[in-house]
Amino acid sequence: MTSILCQQLCKTFEQGGSLIKGLDHVDLSIEPGEFVCLSGPSGSGKTTLLNALGGLDTPDQGEITIGDQRIDQLSKKQLAHLRLQKIGFVFQAFNLVPVLSARENVEFVMQLQGIDKAERRQRSDTILAEVGLAGLEQRRPAQLSGGQQQRVAVARAIVSNPVLVLADEPTANLDSNSASQLMDLFQQLNQKRGITFVIATHDQRVMSYCRRLIRMQDGRIVSDETQPGKIALQSEGVAPQEQAL
Amino acid sequence: MKQLQTLSTLAWRNLWRNYRRTLIMTSAIALGVWAMIFMTAMLRGMMADMITQGVNNLPGHIQLHHPEYRADPSIVNRFAPPGDELLEQLNQADIKSWSARVRVPAVIASERASRGVNLIGVDPAEPLPLDGNLLKDGRSLETESDRGLIMGAKLAERLETRLGKRVVLMSQDPDNNVVDRGFRVVGIFESELSATEENQVYAGRATLQKMLRMDQKISELVILTEEQRLLQPTVERLAQSAPHLEVLPWYELDRFLGTSVETFDGFSMVFIVVIFLALSFGLVNTLVMAIFERTREIGLMQALGMTPASICVQILLEAMMLLLIGLLVGNALVLLSLHSIKDGLDISGVAEGMALMGAGSVLKPALHTLDVIRANGVVLVLGIVACALPAWQASRLDPITTMNHT
Numbered sequence: 134m135t136s137i138l139c140q141q142l143c144k145t146f147e148q149g150g151s152l153i154k155g156l157d158h159v160d161l162s163i164e165p166g167e168f169v170c171l172s173g174p175s176g177s178g179k180t181t182l183l184n185a186l187g188g189l190d191t192p193d194q195g196e197i198t199i200g201d202q203r204i205d206q207l208s209k210k211q212l213a214h215l216r217l218q219k220i221g222f223v224f225q226a227f228n229l230v231p232v233l234s235a236r237e238n239v240e241f242v243m244q245l246q247g248i249d250k251a252e253r254r255q256r257s258d259t260i261l262a263e264v265g266l267a268g269l270e271q272r273r274p275a276q277l278s279g280g281q282q283q284r285v286a287v288a289r290a291i292v293s294n295p296v297l298v299l300a301d302e303p304t305a306n307l308d309s310n311s312a313s314q315l316m317d318l319f320q321q322l323n324q325k326r327g328i329t330f331v332i333a334t335h336d337q338r339v340m341s342y343c344r345r346l347i348r349m350q351d352g353r354i355v356s357d358e359t360q361p362g363k364i365a366l367q368s369e370g371v372a373p374q375e376q377a378l
Numbered sequence: 379m380k381q382l383q384t385l386s387t388l389a390w391r392n393l394w395r396n397y398r399r400t401l402i403m404t405s406a407i408a409l410g411v412w413a414m415i416f417m418t419a420m421l422r423g424m425m426a427d428m429i430t431q432g433v434n435n436l437p438g439h440i441q442l443h444h445p446e447y448r449a450d451p452s453i454v455n456r457f458a459p460p461g462d463e464l465l466e467q468l469n470q471a472d473i474k475s476w477s478a479r480v481r482v483p484a485v486i487a488s489e490r491a492s493r494g495v496n497l498i499g500v501d502p503a504e505p506l507p508l509d510g511n512l513l514k515d516g517r518s519l520e521t522e523s524d525r526g527l528i529m530g531a532k533l534a535e536r537l538e539t540r541l542g543k544r545v546v547l548m549s550q551d552p553d554n555n556v557v558d559r560g561f562r563v564v565g566i567f568e569s570e571l572s573a574t575e576e577n578q579v580y581a582g583r584a585t586l587q588k589m590l591r592m593d594q595k596i597s598e599l600v601i602l603t604e605e606q607r608l609l610q611p612t613v614e615r616l617a618q619s620a621p622h623l624e625v626l627p628w629y630e631l632d633r634f635l636g637t638s639v640e641t642f643d644g645f646s647m648v649f650i651v652v653i654f655l656a657l658s659f660g661l662v663n664t665l666v667m668a669i670f671e672r673t674r675e676i677g678l679m680q681a682l683g684m685t686p687a688s689i690c691v692q693i694l695l696e697a698m699m700l701l702l703i704g705l706l707v708g709n710a711l712v713l714l715s716l717h718s719i720k721d722g723l724d725i726s727g728v729a730e731g732m733a734l735m736g737a738g739s740v741l742k743p744a745l746h747t748l749d750v751i752r753a754n755g756v757v758l759v760l761g762i763v764a765c766a767l768p769a770w771q772a773s774r775l776d777p778i779t780t781m782n783h784t
């Protein structure tokens with residue numbers, strides 16, 4: 134399994150002539166199978182950190198290592214390849230390609246990876262059933278509810294067995310019922326499959342699902358706590374190591 | 379490229395997302411291509427018609443003369459009929475037929491009036507014995523020794539003579555002696571050009587050669603070729619085997635016709651370019667709008683790991699599909715509209731000006747494969763080139779900024 138390591142990450146933005154520290158010397162290490170919540174007020178640098186971890190953006194300074202690969206200096210093309218092969222994304226909104234059905238959205242990544250048709254179909258239908266969308270495979274995003282759309286996004290994020298799933302405010306556009314269903318799903322996937330999740334949020338309910346809670350402010354990590362109560366929950370599931378076999 | 383199928387699916391679906399815009403754009407392309415090809419076919423038809431008329435009146439695609447003849451078309455500037463070397467060239471495949479003619483100025487007189495005319499001696503066995511004119515009354519010449527004369531209806535009117543009457547023709551022999559001979563009017567012809575009807579008279583070639591004491595000599599060699607436009611190689615070949623003669627194609631014999639045809643050629647190219655510019659403007663605009671509406675998805679696809687090159691290809695595919703549909707419909711329209719006027723379009727209502735330029739009153743379109751390929755090629759290739767910039771810009775969109783702009 135792959136661990137994630139960040140050292141002295143810095144990212145500065147220029148906005149209206151003044152410099153903003155999106156990331157200010159961030160050190161972070163995440164073990165395989167962790168379920169991490171990144172919290173903090175709006176503008177604290179959560180998205181910037183996720184983008185750096187996911188290879189959507191490159192830091193100005195510092196190192197990011199995923200497994201044994203340094204990703205902070207990769208070219209655009211190499212980053213695209215990294216995202217395709219190793220990272221699953223769930224964004225706040227507009228996660229899906231509108232002209233593709235739920236099934237096609239899930240298959241999209243696999244198509245880019247060059248997986249053949251039969252296997253794509255089989256894997257996408259299995260995973261859609263797993264996230265509770267059996268029977269809705271043919272629907273286009275516009276014909277799905279917000280919660281269902283996010284589930285399709287989750288299915289797509291995990292379908293090609295990424296080492297890391299990054300979710301940026303995944304519940305921000307959902308009602309509380311759909312939000313907790315989505316968080317249940319995340320937790321279940323984390324426990325059953327041992328997928329590493331990093332979820333950025335400022336939603337209190339979301340934070341309550343997480344074992345490890347990292348708080349950010351002004352581009353810095355201000356606290357990093359592992360909540361003891363959640364360990365039990367985690368250990369009830371299948372251990373990540375077993376899943377890997 | 380393994381992803382081509384995925385990209386095509388995306389391109390195709392995106393195309394029909396805003397189907398109204400797509401329909402408008404494909405109709406515009408179809409209409410544009412239709413206009414390009416149809417107008418070119420009409421122009422080509424008109425030009426072919428003009429050339430045919432011109433070649434009938436000259437006559438011939440190529441004429442051979444004594445080098446001085448055009449400056450002084452008199453009996454002095456005559457030449458011997460083609461010898462073996464030239465005859466061999468005249469038998470080549472690119473030459474359809476040829477005729478040797480006598481053509482001298484003469485005075486024609488009836489009991490009532492006299493006029494200056496062009497006296498033309500022909501062998502009726504050879505092509506175009508009356509040039510492009512139609513026999514209206516009486517008979518044609520039967521042999522080159524025929525003693526009859528054929529004149530235009532208008533000339534007959536001027537001379538107050540008619541079929542069966544006798545007229546006298548007067549000209550010079552090579553030694554500047556005046557020679558004359560009586561002819562019976564055996565035929566009356568009609569011409570589209572009134573000048574021809576008034577000025578040309580036709581008699582047997584041998585009869586004239588005897589009357590003018592010019593032995594077997596002739597004034598001009600008239601050649602009809604298989605090809606209408608590309609005559610330069612033939613002209614050069616003939617000039618080589620007849621170095622003492624002037625060899626000229628129709629477009630140099632009739633400069634006005636030559637330049638008219640050239641102008642039309644240029645015009646059709648300008649026409650194609652103008653239509654294309656209008657089209658490409660619309661096309662690029664459509665594409666830019668489509669991309670603008672889709673920035674977020676493009677960002678998403680990039681975030682998921684689609685490479686910028688694939689984004690670019692996807693958008694170019696979309697443009698290509700749009701173009702291909704338009705071209706398909708446009709070409710179908712061309713076939714349909716040309717089929718509906720395959721017997722020619724009657725333009726007699728507006729044809730008076732055209733007749734001046736030598737075109738007939740029924741316009742037959744002429745569809746050239748090369749014109750079709752050219753119009754389609756211009757639209758497809760340049761269309762895609764025009765879309766390259768927006769496609770490239772789309773591929774440069776930054777996933778983070780586009781995704782943040784909610």
Ligand SMILES: Nc1ncnc2c1ncn2[C@@H]1O[C@H](COP(=O)(O)OP(=O)(O)O)[C@@H](O)[C@H]1O
Nearest residue numbers: 146147148153155174175176177178179180181
């Ligand atoms: N592309 C950008 N250009 C300029 N400033 C940016 C950009 N992205 C983020 N920032 C700034 O960086 C800071 C951190 O932003 P972000 O990581 O999006 O915060 P969060 O996700 O926690 O709300 C904010 O002050 C934001 O304005």
Ligand SMILES: [Mg+2]
Nearest residue numbers: 179180181301
């Ligand atoms: Mg954010």
